Amino acid sequence: MSEAPRRERKRAIARRHIADTAARLFGERGFENVAVSEVARAADVAEQTVYNHFRTKERLVTDRGDEIEDHLCRLIRDRGEALTPAAAIRDYVLDYVDSIRTTPDDVWRGELAHLAAQSPTVRRLTLEILAHQARAMAAAISESGQVAPGTARLQGIALAGVYQIMIEEAGTRTRDGQSQAQIADDLRPLISSLLDELDRWFGGAHPRPRTPPPR
Numbered sequence: 001m002s003e004a005p006r007r008e009r010k011r012a013i014a015r016r017h018i019a020d021t022a023a024r025l026f027g028e029r030g031f032e033n034v035a036v037s038e039v040a041r042a043a044d045v046a047e048q049t050v051y052n053h054f055r056t057k058e059r060l061v062t063d064r065g066d067e068i069e070d071h072l073c074r075l076i077r078d079r080g081e082a083l084t085p086a087a088a089i090r091d092y093v094l095d096y097v098d099s100i101r102t103t104p105d106d107v108w109r110g111e112l113a114h115l116a117a118q119s120p121t122v123r124r125l126t127l128e129i130l131a132h133q134a135r136a137m138a139a140a141i142s143e144s145g146q147v148a149p150g151t152a153r154l155q156g157i158a159l160a161g162v163y164q165i166m167i168e169e170a171g172t173r174t175r176d177g178q179s180q181a182q183i184a185d186d187l188r189p190l191i192s193s194l195l196d197e198l199d200r201w202f203g204g205a206h207p208r209p210r211t212p213p214p215r
Contacts, residue, residue, distance in 0.1 A: 015053045018043050022060040023110030031061065031119045058125055061112055065129040068096070069136050072159070076140040084202035085141050085155060090195045093162065097191055100170060101184040108180055117171030126167060134160035155202055162194050 021043040025034045036057050040047040054060050072089050079088035100108070108114065112129075115122040138156030142149060166187060173183045 011053075014045070014049075018045065018050055018053055019060060019063065020104075020107050023107045025110065026061070026115055027106055027108070027110030031115050031122050036060075058121075061115060061122055062125055062129055065112065065133070068163075069129075069133045072133070073136050073140040076137060077144045079144065084199050085137065085145075085159060086195050086198035086202050089159065090192075090199070093166070093195065094188060094192060097166065097184055097187045100187070101181045103180065105180065109174065113167045113171035114174040115171070116167060117175045126164075130160045130164050133163060155198075158198055158201075162191060162198070165194065166191055 018039065022034070022039045025039060025042060036050055037047050039060065040050045043050070050060075054063060071092060075088045075092060076085045079085070103111070112122065112126060116126040117123075134153075134156045136156070137159050138153045141147065141152040141155050145152070147155070169187055169190070170183055173186070174180075178186075
């Protein structure tokens with residue numbers, strides 16, 4: 001392995017360690033009650049190292065949302081002609097739901113969904129993430145399809161709405177004491193159904209290529 005990939009791998013590991021450490025502290029004490037300096041001490045790194053990876057305390061919570069947005073937009077842009085945007089992201093979103101059951105409990109309670117159900121600050125951040133996600137997916141839809149700008153915008157809002165429902169349901173259920181396995185079991189059919197409904201709607205807004213009948 002060359003030096004550059006090795007450095008990137010070490011940086012990714014350090015970043016994940018800091019984020020997981022922050023999540024554990026946020027889950028134990030609440031987002032507002034934890035300082036960046038405390039995250040640094042618990043992660044056994046300098047405070048400046050935390051800021052080198054995450055520009056602000058809020059980024060410790062929202063950074064994962066940026067990764068998800070980038071992946072969703074890439075799936076939409078790269079989809080085949082026969083796929084609607086909803087169908088293109090379906091497997092990825094359902095895999096995310098499934099991952100709830102395997103996320104360490106102490107990390108899960110400090111991630112976006114649970115924190116948004118408890119903290120007004122994180123709730124506001126979540127709404128900002130969703131608004132940005134809707135705009136980004138609308139742009140990806142416009143770039144990759146032949147739908148009117150208004151339709152692309154509406155589709156982006158609808159897809160972000162699925163993510164919002166997932167976050168709100170997961171956070172509320174966690175706060176109310178439901179197990180992660182039960183949350184995943186309950187959310188999977190709900191999110192699957194919503195994406196299937198959007199797939200049908202998007203297909204009507206942008207008809208898919210039809211295979212000619214055999215002669």
